[in-house]
Amino acid sequence: MPGRRALGRRFGWLWAAFAVSSYGTWLGFGAFPLIAIVVLHSGPTQVAVLAAAGRAVGAMVAVPLGPWVEFRRKRPVMIAMDLTRCAAMVSVPVAFAFGVLGFAQLLVVSVVVAAANIAFNAASGAFVKTLVPREDLLVANGRFESTMWTASMVGPPLGGAAIGIFGPMTTVVADAVSYLLSALGIRAIGGTERRPERTGTPRLRAGDLLEGWRHILAHPTLRPLLLNAIAVNGLIMASEPLLAVLLLGRLGFAPWQYGLVFAAPCVGGLIGSRLAHRFVTRFGQHQVIRTVGALRACWPIGLAFVRPGVPGIVLIIAVQFGLVTCCALYNTVLATHRLEHTAPDRVARTLSAWSVSTSASIAAMTAVWGLLAAATGPRTAIAIAGVLLLATPLLLPHREKAPGNSREQAASLT
Numbered sequence: 001m002p003g004r005r006a007l008g009r010r011f012g013w014l015w016a017a018f019a020v021s022s023y024g025t026w027l028g029f030g031a032f033p034l035i036a037i038v039v040l041h042s043g044p045t046q047v048a049v050l051a052a053a054g055r056a057v058g059a060m061v062a063v064p065l066g067p068w069v070e071f072r073r074k075r076p077v078m079i080a081m082d083l084t085r086c087a088a089m090v091s092v093p094v095a096f097a098f099g100v101l102g103f104a105q106l107l108v109v110s111v112v113v114a115a116a117n118i119a120f121n122a123a124s125g126a127f128v129k130t131l132v133p134r135e136d137l138l139v140a141n142g143r144f145e146s147t148m149w150t151a152s153m154v155g156p157p158l159g160g161a162a163i164g165i166f167g168p169m170t171t172v173v174a175d176a177v178s179y180l181l182s183a184l185g186i187r188a189i190g191g192t193e194r195r196p197e198r199t200g201t202p203r204l205r206a207g208d209l210l211e212g213w214r215h216i217l218a219h220p221t222l223r224p225l226l227l228n229a230i231a232v233n234g235l236i237m238a239s240e241p242l243l244a245v246l247l248l249g250r251l252g253f254a255p256w257q258y259g260l261v262f263a264a265p266c267v268g269g270l271i272g273s274r275l276a277h278r279f280v281t282r283f284g285q286h287q288v289i290r291t292v293g294a295l296r297a298c299w300p301i302g303l304a305f306v307r308p309g310v311p312g313i314v315l316i317i318a319v320q321f322g323l324v325t326c327c328a329l330y331n332t333v334l335a336t337h338r339l340e341h342t343a344p345d346r347v348a349r350t351l352s353a354w355s356v357s358t359s360a361s362i363a364a365m366t367a368v369w370g371l372l373a374a375a376t377g378p379r380t381a382i383a384i385a386g387v388l389l390l391a392t393p394l395l396l397p398h399r400e401k402a403p404g405n406s407r408e409q410a411a412s413l414t
Contacts, residue, residue: 007132007136007139007140008131010131010189010190010191011131011132011140013185013186013188013189013190014124014127014128014131014185014186014189015140015143015144015147016185017082017181017182017183017184017185017186018124018144018147018182019147019151020178020181020182020185021082021178021179021181021182022147022148022151022155023151023154023155023178024174024175024176024177024178024179024181024182025151025155025175025178026151026152026154026155026156026159027155027156027158027159027162027171027174027175027178028089028155028159028171028172028174028175029152029155029156029159029171030156030159031159031163031168031171031172031175032050032054032106032109032110033047033050033051034163034168035092035101035106035168035169035172036050036103036106038168039096039101039168040101040102040103040106042103046103049107050103050106050107050110051241051366052363052366052367053107053110053111053363054107054110054111054113054114055110055114055359055360055362055363055366056359056360056363056364057111057114058110058111058112058113058114058115058117058118058359059114059115059118059355059356059359059360059363060356060360061111061114061115062114062115062118062119062352062355062356062359063352063356065115065118065119065122065352066118066119066122066211066212066348066349066351066352066353066356067211067348067349068119069119069122069123069126069348069349069352070122070126070196070345070346070347070348070349071195071196072195072196073193073194073195073196074123074124074126074127074130074193074348075127075186075187075189075193077119077120077123078120078123078124078127078183078186079183079186079187081116081117081119081120081123082120082179082180082182082183082186083179083180083183084112084116085112085113085116085117085120085176085179086176086177086179086180086183088109088112088113088116089109089113089172089173089175089176089179090173090176091105091109092105092106092109092169092172093169093172093173093176096169114359117355118352118355118356118359119352121351121352121355122347122348122349122351122352122355123348125335125338125339125347125348125351126344126347126348126351127193128140128141128339129339129344129347130193130344134340137336137339137340138276138277138280138332138333138336139277141276141332141335141336142273142274142276142277142332143273144335145269145272145273145276145328145331145332145335146269146270146273146274146328148269149266149268149269149270149272149273149324149328150266150269150270152263152266152269153263153264153266153267153269153270154263156259156262156263157259157263159171159174160259162174196345211346211349212346212349212350212351212352212353212354213353213357215342215346215349215350215353216350216353216354219341220397220399221286221337221341221397221399222338222341222342222350224395224396224397224398225289225334225337225338225396225397226354226357227395228293228392228393228395228396229334229354229357229358230357230358230361231361231388231389231392231395232296232297232389232392233358233361233362234358234361234362234364234365234366235300235365235385235388235389235392236300236323236385236389237362237365237366238362238365238366238368238369238385239300239303239369239381239382239385239386241366241370242369242370242373242378242381242382243303243378243382244258245373245378246306246378246379246382247261247306247312247316250378251306251307251308251312252308253308253312253313257313260313260317261313261316261317261320262316262320264317264320264321265317265320265321265323265324266324267321268320268321268322268323268324268325268328269324269325269327269328270328271325271328272324272325272326272327272328272329272330272332273328273329273331273332275329276288276328276329276332276333279292279329279333280333280336285333285336285337286397286399288329288330288333289330289333289334289337289396289397290393290396290397292326292329292330292333293330293393293396294393294396295322295326296323296326296327296330297389297390297391297392297393298322298390299319299320299322299323299326300319300323300382300385300386300389301383301386301387301389301390302315302318302319302386303316303319303382303386304379304380304382304383304386338350338351338354369381369385372384
């Protein structure tokens, strides 16, 4: 089976590092809002600011990191970002132990972690393209995607249990340790990595900050894919806190029921990521992106009709299962498509620009939908997001472009 193809020892270490950090992240999922509410007695406004501002400011901070990452060896950058995230997370329990933890520190840590996440993902994407043969990129991305969904299925319930038994700082410590272990795993990859060479001026220019966006916006398929990602990710994530308010507040769901309806559907992530290679082999990347990209937009509207009790639980699990399955399949193919259509000397800047754009859109739409929910109610706001999502397939590319670009093609001919 394609999913069992051997990709080598070095990829194995990278995959292991990704796995341990993913499990740590999902163990600590929701820890900061919980700490803000339980430890710092923050109100809803502060919790919303923590969720939106951390992502938005982190995206702004990450803008110059894309060019910086592009012209450096990727493994040292990944290790540095892991250690940065570890130090930032460790500062929270340390401050709590000394009785000096405040809301401002949580906000700063969330910004640092968000920016480091973007830089790490840009470096790892560029590194994967040099580590894995082009024909195996889809298999590699499928493994990353399936690992992420497994962690999202197992992590939050275990994290909730750990918080209940050992206290709110437990999962923050676990997350910090996972970043340290990830750094050690990346270091164990070994091998040599050539330092990328800059063309033209040896120093970072203002124009370099925009190179990722220039490449995306000039590309006939990456441009509509980014616009689609901005709209879809923003609308889906903007509805998440409203759904939490609706379920845990007005509909009276117990916390364990809330965890169940979001953890159980993550099985679909394993299924979708495993189907990606088979579907692309049979139908091609373009057809899969068009079809699955349209299907994933059809599910969230169902969340507007959720009711209390067992029928509501069944409805949410069904909707989330369909959404997660489509997202996992789509994301696996999209990650491969981006790498295939981007030259090696632009990968980090392109991935960084992509992450900055989607993070900023999620932050902005989360704030807007919070205001919309305050004016109309959470159920109405969720319904509006679902209706708008139905139009997002119009942003998907209509024509297929052959992978690669002029630089790669020229290199293959010399």
